[in-house]
Amino acid sequence: xxxxxxxxxxxxxxxxxxxxxxxxxxxxxxxxxxxxxxxxxxxxxxxxxxxxxxxxxxxxxxxxxxxxxxxxxxxxxxxxxxxxxxxxxxxxxxxxxxxxxxxxxxxxxxxxxxxxxxxxxxxxxxxxxxxxxxxxxxxxxxxxxxxxxxxxxxxxxxxxxxxxxxxxxxxxxxxxxxxxxxxxxxxxxxxxxxxxxxxxxxxxxxxxxxxxxxxxxxxxxxxxxxxxxxxxxxxxxxxxxxxxxxxxxxxxxxxxxxxxxxxxxxxxxxxxxxxxxxxxxxxxxxxxxxxxxxxxxxxxxxxxxxxxxxxxxxxxxxxxxxxxxxxxxxxxxxxxxxxxxxxxxxxxx
Ligand code: SAH
Numbered sequence: 220x221x222x223x224x225x226x227x228x229x230x231x232x233x234x235x236x237x238x239x240x241x242x243x244x245x246x247x248x249x250x251x252x253x254x255x256x257x258x259x260x261x262x263x264x265x266x267x268x269x270x271x272x273x274x275x276x277x278x279x280x281x282x283x284x285x286x287x288x289x290x291x292x293x294x295x296x297x298x299x300x301x302x303x304x305x306x307x308x309x310x311x312x313x314x315x316x317x318x319x320x321x322x323x324x325x326x327x328x329x330x331x332x333x334x335x336x337x338x339x340x341x342x343x344x345x346x347x348x349x350x351x352x353x354x355x356x357x358x359x360x361x362x363x364x365x366x367x368x369x370x371x372x373x374x375x376x377x378x379x380x381x382x383x384x385x386x387x388x389x390x391x392x393x394x395x396x397x398x399x400x401x402x403x404x405x406x407x408x409x410x411x412x413x414x415x416x417x418x419x420x421x422x423x424x425x426x427x428x429x430x431x432x433x434x435x436x437x438x439x440x441x442x443x444x445x446x447x448x449x450x451x452x453x454x455x456x457x458x459x460x461x462x463x464x465x466x467x468x469x470x471x472x473x474x475x476x477x478x479x480x481x482x483x484x485x486x487x488x489x490x491x492x493x494x495x496x497x498x499x500x501x502x503x504x505x506x507x508x509x510x511x512x513x514x515x516x517x518x519x520x521x522x523x524x525x526x527x528x529x530x531x532x533x534x535x536x537x538x539x540x541x542x543x544x545x546x547x548x549x550x551x552x553x554x555x556x557x558x559x560x561x562x563x564x565x566x567x568x
Contacts, residue, residue, distance in 0.1 A: 221305075223280040227255055227352030227359075228389065231398040241274050251275075252398055258283055258363040282352040283360050284310065290552040297549030300361060301560070304329070304353055308346060309560050310377055312357040313549060320370035325357045327387055328378025330560075333412050334447040335433075337479060339515040340377040340560070348383040354390040358400060372402055375410040375431070377560060381417035391426050404428045410475065415452040418460045422467040430464060431473040431508075432457065437492040441483050458499035471504040478523040478531060479512045485527075489534035496540060507535060507542040 224237060235248040247267065254264045261275045284302035287309060291298050296316040303309055310326040331338070332345035354374075362369045372394065374380045380387045391407065394400050410431040411418065421430070434457075436442035442449040449457075461472045474496070478484040496505060509532055511522035523531070528544055535542040 221280060223278055225282060225350060225352050226251070226275075226279045227282055227355055228350055228393070230393065231396060237279075241271070241278070243271055243274075247271065249398070255281070256359065256400055258359045280305070282350060283356045284353060286360065286364065289364070290549075292549040292552050294551055295549065297552065298361075298365070299549060299552045300357070300364075302357060302360070304349075310349070310353075310357070311560055312361055312376055314361050314365060314369070315549070317371075321362075321365060321367055322371035322373065323358055323361055323369050324373045324375045325354055326376035326378050327354060327374055327380040327383050327390075331378050332382065333379045335412060335435075336445045337435075337477060337512050337515065337518055337520050339517075342515075342517060345378070345382075348386055349378070351386045351389040351393060354387070355393055355400070358394065358402075362400075369400075370402065371406045373408045373410065373431075375408070379412055379414065380409050381411045381414040381421070384417055384420065388421075388424060388426070391424075391428065395426075408473070412446060412448045413452050413457045413460075414448070415456050415460045418457075418464055422464045427468065427470060429470060429473055430461075431475055432461060433477075434474045434492075435477050435479075436483050437488050437495055441488075445479070445482065454495070458495070461505075462499055462503065465500070465503045465505075471506065472500070474505060474507045475510060476507055477510045477512045478528055480521040480523045480527070482520065484523040484531055486530050486534045489531045490538065493535050493538035493540045497538075505541065507540055508545050509542060510545045 226234065229237065231252060234252060235245050238248040238251065239245055250266055251264065261272045264272060282305055284304055286300055287303040288301035289298060298314045300312045301309055302312060308329040310329055312326060313324040315322045326349065328348050329346040330344055331341040334341050358369055358372065374387065394402050395404050404427045408429040408431050410433060412433045435445060439449060439453050442454060465472055509528060511528055512520050514521055532542050532544055
């Protein structure tokens with residue numbers, strides 16, 4: 220069992236207390252924090268005394284993930300990282316370049332236990348939750364590798380963030396802290412398959428992030444077939460929670476809708492979806508992101524063709540629903556989450 224202190228999971232205040240506990244002046248914690256944001260090892264923290272660096276190595280640990288694989292797209296500037304954690308677990312992050320800056324998609328768990336039928340991340344179940352430091356570390360290491368500031372984060376990699384609630388909330392506070400990476404909550408999206416009680420908890424955290432709901436269906440029959448979580452929290456409970464979330468936080472909800480050929484992509488389905496969302500959200504603002512499913516070999520689902528995607532999107536818009544088709548990036552590097560971890564065989568042991 221590792222009993223050294225996990226520095227990257229500490230707030231500025233906790234780090235200060237830790238440094239004082241080592242018999243050092245409090246201001247050292249500010250210097251250490253700056254090094255942590257740069258992904259430095261203790262030996263590289265050259266403005267600290269050699270004795271402090273030794274104390275740190277003996278009593279603390281830095282959970283920076285190690286780059287095990289780096290896949291740069293030839294089609295666009297997307298880079299996918301396969302990261303190895305301290306215990307050998309593999310996770311994935313994807314760095315994407317947009318006009319407004321660099322955006323990173325990070326993982327929150329090694330594996331996933333939500334069982335969505337179309338998703339590669341869940342094929343081998345969940346192995347463990349990531350520590351706050353391991354979520355933060357993905358951003359620090361990717362930013363160091365890119366040599367450019369990352370300005371946006373999406374929690375849409377491997378895992379269900381709200382199934383690792385406490386660590387994810389701590390991560391959100393750490394990454395948005397001015398002493399830390401200082402990425403504001405308004406530049407962070409959290410995607411969930413719909414753990415309703417956790418959505419209510421999140422509404423009370425006073426974190427102005429964007430909540431993104433993986434809806435993927437217009438009725439309970441379709442949703443329960445492709446997303447087992449719907450049997451625990453059905454569409455009625457989920458959309459009621461979304462309405463309450465908006466009323467409490469004032470944050471516009473975003474819905475993800477993965478289009479699977481013959482399963483949820485008919486234009487009648489689009490009409491039902493528009494009616495459903497308008498019935499629950501009424502005049503509240505929301506947005507639908509359409510994503511043609513990324514076929515996963517083991518799953519046997521096919522992506523909707525361009526024509527049906529366009530027809531689905533146009534139907535939503537005609538009915539007054541704000542919708543866009545997600546631009547696909549990094550198609551040549553398996554940039555959809557879970558695929559590399561799965562190919563590496565880590566979830567099949
Ligand atoms: N567990 C969270 C976040 C991770 S998945 C959630 O469910 O939202 C991020 C998004 O990718 C989710 O909307 C998920 O449903 C979607 N997704 C998973 N597998 C996919 C695939 N093969 N093709 C397209 N989207 C997929």
